[in-house]
Amino acid sequence: MLIAAFIGVQGVDAQGTISKPPKPRPVNPNGNGGNRGNGGGKRNQGNTDPMSGVTVTSMKIGNVSYEGDLITYYGNTLYENDMKYAKPQLTYNSTRTVSEVTLYSKIFRPSGEMITNSYSPAGYTTSDETDFISGTGRTVVLPGWGDDDGGYYPRGTYRWEIWYKGKMIASTYFTVYKGGTTTTTTGTGDFEFYGTTREYTDNATALSDITSQIREWGDKGCRTGAITENERGVAVYGENGYVFTGAIPQGMKDAIKDCNKNKNHIVDLTVTDSGYWCVVWSKNNYRGNMPSKMSELMKQYNRDGEEIYSVSICENGNFSIVTDKHYYASHETDHANLKRALEKFGTIRSCCVTNKGIVICCDRGVYYKEIPTNLETALKEQSFRIKVVKYTDSGTYLITDGEKKRAWYM
Numbered sequence: 001m002l003i004a005a006f007i008g009v010q011g012v013d014a015q016g017t018i019s020k021p022p023k024p025r026p027v028n029p030n031g032n033g034g035n036r037g038n039g040g041g042k043r044n045q046g047n048t049d050p051m052s053g054v055t056v057t058s059m060k061i062g063n064v065s066y067e068g069d070l071i072t073y074y075g076n077t078l079y080e081n082d083m084k085y086a087k088p089q090l091t092y093n094s095t096r097t098v099s100e101v102t103l104y105s106k107i108f109r110p111s112g113e114m115i116t117n118s119y120s121p122a123g124y125t126t127s128d129e130t131d132f133i134s135g136t137g138r139t140v141v142l143p144g145w146g147d148d149d150g151g152y153y154p155r156g157t158y159r160w161e162i163w164y165k166g167k168m169i170a171s172t173y174f175t176v177y178k179g180g181t182t183t184t185t186t187g188t189g190d191f192e193f194y195g196t197t198r199e200y201t202d203n204a205t206a207l208s209d210i211t212s213q214i215r216e217w218g219d220k221g222c223r224t225g226a227i228t229e230n231e232r233g234v235a236v237y238g239e240n241g242y243v244f245t246g247a248i249p250q251g252m253k254d255a256i257k258d259c260n261k262n263k264n265h266i267v268d269l270t271v272t273d274s275g276y277w278c279v280v281w282s283k284n285n286y287r288g289n290m291p292s293k294m295s296e297l298m299k300q301y302n303r304d305g306e307e308i309y310s311v312s313i314c315e316n317g318n319f320s321i322v323t324d325k326h327y328y329a330s331h332e333t334d335h336a337n338l339k340r341a342l343e344k345f346g347t348i349r350s351c352c353v354t355n356k357g358i359v360i361c362c363d364r365g366v367y368y369k370e371i372p373t374n375l376e377t378a379l380k381e382q383s384f385r386i387k388v389v390k391y392t393d394s395g396t397y398l399i400t401d402g403e404k405k406r407a408w409y410m
Contacts, residue, residue, distance in 0.1 A: 015347060050132075054093070062076070066148040072333070079177050083152065085147075088141065097131070097132065099131045103164055105125050126143075130142060196368070197373045209243065213243040224388045224390070227397075237404075255287040266281050272315050274317070278294075286298055301321070327351070329353065357371045384401040
């Protein structure tokens with residue numbers, strides 16, 4: 001079954017409102033599914049071949065649902081249990097804007113057999129119309145191929161080729177791995193874990209000063225914190241008790257000390273080895289060195305009187321913010337995962353994003369994608385309801401109930 005699924009630009013979504021994307025446009029009987037671009041410039045003119053100025057530089061495969069939600073971002077690891085519709089993204093350079101170009105696809109199974117159905121054009125899996133916009137480093141996505149019931153892509157390595165007028169203009173292999181989403185229930189019966197894991201390399205710097213202090217705090221516990229793979233770490237207990245390593249930025253040290261001095265409640269913290277950081281205290285006060293878009297949103301939430309629950313910044317500059325009224329993630333896959341977590345487990349309490357994955361703590365469960373296998377094990381071992389998770393792609397972590405109970409490996 002061929003479904004044309006379209007993905008829009010993600011914006012700020014409300015915590016209490018689920019915004020449903022429009023249903024994808026039905027596929028025509030001949031298998032064509034259009035994908036329109038935007039922008040001006042000269043359109044197809046005369047007898048000039050519309051693709052004469054277009055060069056495809058790369059091709060990546062993602063995974064989408066029937067509704068068009070991005071399950072796995074283009075080029076990320078694909079798992080058989082999660083697969084719905086494989087969907088190609090083309091990166092290209094074009095000297096002109098052209099419209100309604102018909103491209104043909106050939107998709108090959110691991111056995112080498114080409115995938116077809118009754119609507120497939122002769123010699124191909126499918127054909128689709130698309131537009132190309134003038135510019136460098138542009139991207140376009142074509143309609144996906146698969147089945148919303150899953151099971152269409154068993155584990156193995158597939159090949160997807162894009163053809164135009166009998167000439168192959170792009171191709172890529174994509175591997176679907178064993179595993180995917182799993183769901184288990186804790187002993188309480190009303191708090192679940194849902195997500196995917198990956199193998200990892202444990203090469204993070206040990207934060208022994210932090211762990212030693214957490215032990216010394218004893219019954220005071222640990223509420224929250226922030227950790228990186230290279231010597232930067234913070235842990236917080238009570239209202240504003242703290243410990244941090246010498247490697248965190250001076251501005252962050254000053255913000256934490258000021259909260260302690262002024263008896264302000266530290267809400268959340270985040271720090272990266274690349275230099276980003278943020279400290280949130282009281283209801284929505286904050287200080288930090290943040291990506292520009294994150295800074296804009298923090299100002300907006302502060303101005304609007306929203307209560308900020310959680311902040312997180314990746315090493316690559318992607319970020320997330322959770323408030324009592326909204327959630328936002330700069331990366332569209334992270335944003336889609338926040339949406340699904342809210343739908344599945346209710347109000348989002350915290351979120352931690354990394355270059356490779358995400359953990360989202362909600363009222364009724366923890367939703368995660370592409371986290372280290374040891375973190376999943378640790379999450380399921382806890383006897384308390386988890387509210388805060390801070391972790392790195394190298395497998396170090398801090399898990400707390402947001403008050404005193406905690407577990408860590410760092």
